Amino acid sequence: MVVTLDTTTLSGSPRAIAGGEPPRRRSRRNDRSAYIFLLPWFGGMLLTVVPFGISLYLAFTDYNLLTPPTFTGFENIERMISDPKLHQSLAVTFTYTFISVPLSLAAALAVAVLLNKGIRGLSIYRSVFYLPSLLGSSVAVVMLWSAIFGADGIITRFLAFFGVQAGSLIQNPDTALGVLISLQVWTFGAPMVIFLAALRQVPTMYYEAASVDGAGRWRQFRSITLPLISPVIFFNLVLAMIGALQTFTQGYVMSNGSGGPANSTLFYNLYLYQQGFTGFDMGYASAMAWLLLIIIAAFTGINFFAQRYWVHYES
Amino acid sequence: MTSRLRRRLTVAATLTTAALALSACGSAAGGAPEADETGPQTVEIVWKGDATRAAAIEAALDLYREKNPDVTIKTDFQSGDEYLQKLAIRFASNDAPDLMRQERDSLRDYSDRGTLLDLHTVEDEIDFDSIPDTILGAGEVGGKLYGLVGGITSWSMGVNTALFEEYGVEVPDLEEWSWDDYIDSAAELTKASGGAVWGTDFPVGDISSMGIFLRQQGEDLWDEDGEPAFTEATATEWFELWQEAKDAGATPPGGAIDVLGAAADQSALGRGVVASTIIPTNAYASYDATLGGGLEIAYFPGEATAKQRGQQIIPSMFWSISASSKSPKTTASILDFLVNDVEANKLLGGTHGQPANPKVAEAVAEDLSADDQASFAHLIQLSEEDLTAPIPDPAGAAELRSELTTIGDQVTFGQITPAEAAKQFLAAAESTLGS
Numbered sequence: 153m154v155v156t157l158d159t160t161t162l163s164g165s166p167r168a169i170a171g172g173e174p175p176r177r178r179s180r181r182n183d184r185s186a187y188i189f190l191l192p193w194f195g196g197m198l199l200t201v202v203p204f205g206i207s208l209y210l211a212f213t214d215y216n217l218l219t220p221p222t223f224t225g226f227e228n229i230e231r232m233i234s235d236p237k238l239h240q241s242l243a244v245t246f247t248y249t250f251i252s253v254p255l256s257l258a259a260a261l262a263v264a265v266l267l268n269k270g271i272r273g274l275s276i277y278r279s280v281f282y283l284p285s286l287l288g289s290s291v292a293v294v295m296l297w298s299a300i301f302g303a304d305g306i307i308t309r310f311l312a313f314f315g316v317q318a319g320s321l322i323q324n325p326d327t328a329l330g331v332l333i334s335l336q337v338w339t340f341g342a343p344m345v346i347f348l349a350a351l352r353q354v355p356t357m358y359y360e361a362a363s364v365d366g367a368g369r370w371r372q373f374r375s376i377t378l379p380l381i382s383p384v385i386f387f388n389l390v391l392a393m394i395g396a397l398q399t400f401t402q403g404y405v406m407s408n409g410s411g412g413p414a415n416s417t418l419f420y421n422l423y424l425y426q427q428g429f430t431g432f433d434m435g436y437a438s439a440m441a442w443l444l445l446i447i448i449a450a451f452t453g454i455n456f457f458a459q460r461y462w463v464h465y466e467s
Numbered sequence: 468m469t470s471r472l473r474r475r476l477t478v479a480a481t482l483t484t485a486a487l488a489l490s491a492c493g494s495a496a497g498g499a500p501e502a503d504e505t506g507p508q509t510v511e512i513v514w515k516g517d518a519t520r521a522a523a524i525e526a527a528l529d530l531y532r533e534k535n536p537d538v539t540i541k542t543d544f545q546s547g548d549e550y551l552q553k554l555a556i557r558f559a560s561n562d563a564p565d566l567m568r569q570e571r572d573s574l575r576d577y578s579d580r581g582t583l584l585d586l587h588t589v590e591d592e593i594d595f596d597s598i599p600d601t602i603l604g605a606g607e608v609g610g611k612l613y614g615l616v617g618g619i620t621s622w623s624m625g626v627n628t629a630l631f632e633e634y635g636v637e638v639p640d641l642e643e644w645s646w647d648d649y650i651d652s653a654a655e656l657t658k659a660s661g662g663a664v665w666g667t668d669f670p671v672g673d674i675s676s677m678g679i680f681l682r683q684q685g686e687d688l689w690d691e692d693g694e695p696a697f698t699e700a701t702a703t704e705w706f707e708l709w710q711e712a713k714d715a716g717a718t719p720p721g722g723a724i725d726v727l728g729a730a731a732d733q734s735a736l737g738r739g740v741v742a743s744t745i746i747p748t749n750a751y752a753s754y755d756a757t758l759g760g761g762l763e764i765a766y767f768p769g770e771a772t773a774k775q776r777g778q779q780i781i782p783s784m785f786w787s788i789s790a791s792s793k794s795p796k797t798t799a800s801i802l803d804f805l806v807n808d809v810e811a812n813k814l815l816g817g818t819h820g821q822p823a824n825p826k827v828a829e830a831v832a833e834d835l836s837a838d839d840q841a842s843f844a845h846l847i848q849l850s851e852e853d854l855t856a857p858i859p860d861p862a863g864a865a866e867l868r869s870e871l872t873t874i875g876d877q878v879t880f881g882q883i884t885p886a887e888a889a890k891q892f893l894a895a896a897e898s899t900l901g902s
Contacts (some may be wrong), residue, residue, distance in 0.1 A: 216580060217555045217559035218576075218582050302888075303722060305726060318722075319721065320723070320724075321722070322722075323726065323876075324884060326880070410872065413880065414880065415873055430865075431866065
């Protein structure tokens, strides 16, 4: 039952963790070596915090990479408000997130439940289902996907067999994003493995008790499994949403970096990249990066707020 | 004993960390004062292209290295969009290469920001007189010369006559053909092949093609001031022409053919899926080789009867020297070698199109492959027509190019009408050009 993300098991008092050892006076020498050992961490933090601060400054400048940045106040922010391409990229990213995340989590949970039935060769199935996740956002798989959904691809021919002349689903602005969503759903391996671990932690005695009381499979799943693994669902949900909001590779590879056809796969991060590295507008790109940070923080915050209504922690 | 050892280890670890942190911060030098360039020099050259081009350029540079043992030449290249992205980062981190390739639509981005050397300042090293003024002028911005044309080319029509013959369709007159001839013959070919191939891939979202069409109507994409130089009505005609070609079955509807990539063997023309489309003349050899022969270079449809010629002789690329180069004279002498030396250009072949220096072009021609000779011949024939001089790309041209790609996609998938497309394109031109 320790699969839960319950922080209380982790954040018990230091004494409890140290095993009840009596407190010892810390010597100054110990302090010093502690700081020395922390130095690499401080160094690493500098490498993160400094660029972080610089990008915050750049967000309020006009910076073309070639000449020094000039401070422009809130100009970038005003531009973001009236930039139709930015709004398009947000629409693409939100559509992608709100469709692909629930679908891929549902798929992951469904497969995990099936695999939890104690079938033979579980480890093989687990590996097979996990495999796509290892490859998912890699260039090779996106290329493969492009071939499958292209004008001459298997799916397109399959549809043609039923009289649907769809043409290339990748070049069609109405379907290109759908292809990418299906790719994302296909790579459900990582949450599946975590779900599987959680499912195996649910004590069988609950199910035994429930079936004695006459509860069916579905009822057991709803009333026992779901509440008990809800912290893991929450964990997967938060991670998947953050990941989906930051999608870049799939859109870049499938559209050759353009976000096409007709901006239908122009993910927010892809547009940000275009602004910074092909449009030489690093100031605007920095401002966009901060907006993304705020968006992700907001969604994560909402998730954490909403969890009190549906996540069940055992304590 | 052990505690002392431990302490020593911690100190060592600390120092290493500090050293690593310091080395990460260093290395930003900035423009050093101009040296007199005596003694050994190091020059870095970067360009965009594939391995074949790299081999040609390296061969030419080896010749220079042999003659100038004091000069160390470092090189780097990327193909595709990665090239300009890396270049921008290098300029941003004060690590600009000495000599670099610039595109027609990137030259202004760099020259406007004072990052390129005015080549007039190193004119002792470069023979400009050998290059016709009209060609040289393409690299000028505000009276200063920021890019030297590395070669000339044109956008022309590539027509796979082998496919026409295979399906028994008569090839139209490729010099005199009108837009109607073009669409009719392509539609006939699609029909004759039973849908196995398409007669053409009408380049509706391609800015170079649209530019040719606009000039044929007496307009252009932009004028000298970097303002849009076309009317919404003429732009509408262009998008309607695609509609007409699609309705006739000459060109495929959106999504009917796969676009695998930009290289000849990935293109629809190179794979024999379509029988004609726009190609850069200097790429003719690689397309024809991919197809195993049968490709012809044609004038654009409508050229013979147009108000003015739409096709132009254009620079295929520019060589530019960075303003922060520590060896501008040496770099300029390499640049001169690449552009004006006959032996160097024999090794370069047709990779950058026809050499901008006519004498060099003539001397090189006889050593070229038959395909390269054909594309050179096409350029020479074209140059004898009454052409308009290309107006250098204004800032924002690259962005407008990608806007048109998007609008073209929307038209081919029927999301917008030709009239709406024209309206959008004009609006895009007004907002992106000159910015």
